[in-house]
Amino acid sequence: SQTIHQWPATLVQPVGSPLSLECTVEGTSNPNLYWYRQAAGRGLQLLFYSVGIGQISSEVPQNLSASRPQDRQFILSSKKLLLSDSGFYLCAWSVRLEETQYFGPGTRLLVL
């Protein structure tokens, strides 16, 4: 069966520090991968998606970036965090050409 992992689960970082969040999927090949952000009390905002290794599409201009160094690994990064980057970051995957997305447990980021 397929599983999706995210780490860390919780992170507290100072403003201006770098960020690296990791997401890995097991039990499937060539998945579509997604990063979402959920700000407190708000819905989900799609940040990035990837349909293959090295292929990243950005939905919202910001100081975040994403990379996909391996087929089942998706990394969200920042060189300098802002207060507004605080939120709950969710990674998701889907079978290529199918529509249902499956979400990871999320990473709660607090920027102070």
Added chain:
Amino acid sequence: GNSVTQMEGPVTLSEEAFLTINCTYTATGYPSLFWYVQYPGEGLQLLLKATKADDKGSNKGFEATYRKETTSFHLEKGSVQVSDSAVYFCALSDRGSARQLTFGSGTQLTVLP
């Protein structure tokens, strides 16, 4: 562009009450529709889905019917339980290669014993 509008919460019900959470959408073409549930502190779980008009998705006593004529996908449950307390998200999927999801803003449901 695509959009999803959900009824605003929070919604508070007593146990065994009937639940309706309204969801309407705007989309080009014929999207698939989803309901996801988020329990406190957790990620999202797929609750149910429907891929074409008049399809009914169902799971754990929840139901939603894809109504093309009213562009709606309302979530219903006949008798809610305390364990149903969560945030519910309506979403639609485009048919492009990336299969992106567009989410509603979520509806917080609290069920009291």
